[in-house]
Amino acid sequence: MNNQLLELNNISLKFEDNQILKNIAFNIHAKEIVTLIGPNGAGKTSLVKIILGLLSPTSGSLIPSRSLTIGYMPQKIQIDQTLPLNVKRFLRLAPGRKLTIQSVMALTGIERIANTPIQSISGGELQRVLLARAILRKPDLLVLDEPAQGVDISGQNELYNLIRDIREQFGCAIFMVSHDLHLVMAATDKVICLNQHICCSGHPEQVSNDPAYLDLFGPATAPGFAVYHHHHDHEHNVHGDVVPGTHAHACEDPHAHTHCKP
Numbered sequence: 001m002n003n004q005l006l007e008l009n010n011i012s013l014k015f016e017d018n019q020i021l022k023n024i025a026f027n028i029h030a031k032e033i034v035t036l037i038g039p040n041g042a043g044k045t046s047l048v049k050i051i052l053g054l055l056s057p058t059s060g061s062l063i064p065s066r067s068l069t070i071g072y073m074p075q076k077i078q079i080d081q082t083l084p085l086n087v088k089r090f091l092r093l094a095p096g097r098k099l100t101i102q103s104v105m106a107l108t109g110i111e112r113i114a115n116t117p118i119q120s121i122s123g124g125e126l127q128r129v130l131l132a133r134a135i136l137r138k139p140d141l142l143v144l145d146e147p148a149q150g151v152d153i154s155g156q157n158e159l160y161n162l163i164r165d166i167r168e169q170f171g172c173a174i175f176m177v178s179h180d181l182h183l184v185m186a187a188t189d190k191v192i193c194l195n196q197h198i199c200c201s202g203h204p205e206q207v208s209n210d211p212a213y214l215d216l217f218g219p220a221t222a223p224g225f226a227v228y229h230h231h232h233d234h235e236h237n238v239h240g241d242v243v244p245g246t247h248a249h250a251c252e253d254p255h256a257h258t259h260c261k262p
């Protein structure tokens, strides 16, 4: 496809003898929203760091399109409590700005807190500020690591709607890490389930009613929220390795870029 932004070819990562990622292969295309799910320790943040160029894979390659600009919203940030820094000044510190501070503040609904010290805003407001900072460079690809962390349920819903609006407005692709897909499903084109390797991936509407997802992530928490199910075709031991003999069938999702594999 000629609208490909990023190609991951058999990325593997080891820390000393610990295998963190194994043969990760998928592509991200322009305007696509890709959600990465997986249990704690699955390697999600490590994979994000590789995509951002902060970590080098032990093997495999990452091929970005020419002049790819990435905007990144981290899981959390550390800010010195004593630093005199309001939201507007915090945004001014972002390098490579292509959009105005005013326009991103309006888009993310944070104008009201422009002059508030960043240390005293709420968790939900901080997520919006971090999102605003990530889009200031008008990225082709927006990478969001657990964007709704620390945000209550109704705030999460609004945040995911905002993320969808940003994609519409700027035409950027989004690669998003999430622990829980109940809220993000409506805004996701492709789901990648990671547990060291890619357990399964595909279009969310193509996969349904698989008890394996409920085993991993639990039932929907509120009516009206889409529930994601995927065909997890094998079991893992406590180390995340595939248990031999439990790999029953190939992934049935015809839209999957990467099929179920051990």
Ligand SMILES: Nc1ncnc2c1ncn2[C@@H]1O[C@H](COP(=O)(O)OP(=O)(O)OP(=O)(O)O)[C@@H](O)[C@H]1O
Binding pocket: 015, 020, 038, 039, 040, 041, 042, 043, 044, 045, 046, 047
């Ligand atoms: N610098 C490091 N050195 C050694 N091991 C590391 C390092 N960074 C991460 N790991 C290990 O790699 C594994 C994957 O960690 P990672 O943070 O990528 O997982 P994750 O899926 O993002 O987890 P969580 O959902 O809990 O945030 C973990 O077992 C972690 O302890």
